[in-house]
Amino acid sequence: MSFGTMDVYLNEIENNLQSILYNKEEDQENETWKMYMERKNIVLEFLHSDLSLHLLKRHHKRIELLKKCSYYIEILPKHLALGDQNHLMLPTTMFQLVDPWRFQRMKKLGTVQTKIQLLLLTDLLEQLEQGREELVHFLETYDMVTFLARWDLVKQKLSNLSELMDNFLAMLVPGRLYVKHRLVSDVGATKIPHIRLVLSTKMPVMFDRKESVAHEDWVSLKWFITSQQCQPEQYELRFKLLEPRTQQERIQCGIMPVTSNMCEIRNLLSDRSYRFTVKRAETYTLVYEQWRDTITLETKPYPDEGMESTMCEP
Structure with missing residues (x-):
C-alpha cells in the first residue's frame, strides 16, 4: 500500500471516529435535555395542579370563611357519623347523663383546639405559598446543568410540599375531641352509652x-x-x-x-x-x-x- 493510499485510509478512520464521538456526544446531550424537560415538566405539573395560584386563593377564602364560623361540640354515639341527621332523634337523656363540670372542661379544650387549628391552617398555607415561590424561582433561575445537579433538592421540596398540602386539607375539617376522662357520671345500674365528642361548624x-x-x-x-x-x-x-x-x-x-x-x-x-x-x-x-x-x-x-x-x- 502506498503512502498516499495509507494517508487516505487513516483520514477516513479518523473522520469515522470523530463522527462516532460526535454522535455519541449528541446522543448524550439529547438524553440530558430529555431528562431535564421531563423533570421540569414534573415541577410545572405540580405548580399547575396541586399548587396552582387559583387553588391557593380558594384556600385563602376558605380559611377566612372558617375564621367567621361558629364552632360547637356535638355529642354522638360512636356508631353515628358527624352530620348524620339521625342523631337529632336521640333521647335528651344522653345529654343529661353528661357531667356538666366535665363538659365545661371539654368546651374549653374545644376552644383551644379550634384556635390552634385556625392558626395552623394559616401557617400551613403560608408555607405552601412560600414553597411555590421557591419552585418558581428554581425554574426561572436554574439552567439545565444546575437544575439537574440540584434535582434531589427539588424532588425533596416537592415531597415536602405534597405532605404539607395533605396535612392542610385534613385540617380543614374540624376533628374529634380526645376524651381523657369519662364524661358520663356514675349512673348506677343504668348502662353507660358509648359516646364521642366532635367539633362541628356552622x-x-x-x-x-x-x-x-x-x-x-x-x-x-x-x-x-x-x-x-x-x-x-x-x-x-x-x-x-x-x-x-x-x-x-x-x-x-x-x-x-x-x-x-x-x-x-x-x-x-x-x-x-x-x-x-x-x-x-x-x-x-x-x-x-x-x-x-x-x-x-x-x-x-x-x-x-x-x-x-x-x-x-x-
Missing part, C-alpha cells in the same frame, strides 16, 4: 346588604347564612346610634332576640347613622365564635314640609 350569619334598608325613623334588616338555606335559629341583634349628640340620645341602643332572619327596628332618629350587628344566640354547646357581621345604615331625613308647601303655591 357557617357565618351575614347581613343581606341589598335587602337591609333604612327609612326616616325605622330600618328593615335581613340576614342569611353563607352557603346554605336559613334554618330556624335564635339570633341576637344589636343596634347603636353613632355619634350621639345629647345624653338622651345615648339610650338609642339595644339588644333584641330574634327567631327569624329578618327584623324591623322602629322609633329611630331621622338623618342619623346606626350600627347593627347580628350573630347566633349563644347556646350551651358553643365553644368558639369570634366574628360577627356588622352593617351601618343612615336613616333618611324627613321631607321639609314648609318647602313643599311653598313649592305647591301657584
Whole structure:
C-alpha cells in the first residue's frame, strides 16, 4: 500500500471516529435535555395542579370563611357519623347523663383546639405559598446543568410540599375531641352509652346588604347564612346610634332576640347613622365564635314640609 493510499485510509478512520464521538456526544446531550424537560415538566405539573395560584386563593377564602364560623361540640354515639341527621332523634337523656363540670372542661379544650387549628391552617398555607415561590424561582433561575445537579433538592421540596398540602386539607375539617376522662357520671345500674365528642361548624350569619334598608325613623334588616338555606335559629341583634349628640340620645341602643332572619327596628332618629350587628344566640354547646357581621345604615331625613308647601303655591 502506498503512502498516499495509507494517508487516505487513516483520514477516513479518523473522520469515522470523530463522527462516532460526535454522535455519541449528541446522543448524550439529547438524553440530558430529555431528562431535564421531563423533570421540569414534573415541577410545572405540580405548580399547575396541586399548587396552582387559583387553588391557593380558594384556600385563602376558605380559611377566612372558617375564621367567621361558629364552632360547637356535638355529642354522638360512636356508631353515628358527624352530620348524620339521625342523631337529632336521640333521647335528651344522653345529654343529661353528661357531667356538666366535665363538659365545661371539654368546651374549653374545644376552644383551644379550634384556635390552634385556625392558626395552623394559616401557617400551613403560608408555607405552601412560600414553597411555590421557591419552585418558581428554581425554574426561572436554574439552567439545565444546575437544575439537574440540584434535582434531589427539588424532588425533596416537592415531597415536602405534597405532605404539607395533605396535612392542610385534613385540617380543614374540624376533628374529634380526645376524651381523657369519662364524661358520663356514675349512673348506677343504668348502662353507660358509648359516646364521642366532635367539633362541628356552622357557617357565618351575614347581613343581606341589598335587602337591609333604612327609612326616616325605622330600618328593615335581613340576614342569611353563607352557603346554605336559613334554618330556624335564635339570633341576637344589636343596634347603636353613632355619634350621639345629647345624653338622651345615648339610650338609642339595644339588644333584641330574634327567631327569624329578618327584623324591623322602629322609633329611630331621622338623618342619623346606626350600627347593627347580628350573630347566633349563644347556646350551651358553643365553644368558639369570634366574628360577627356588622352593617351601618343612615336613616333618611324627613321631607321639609314648609318647602313643599311653598313649592305647591301657584
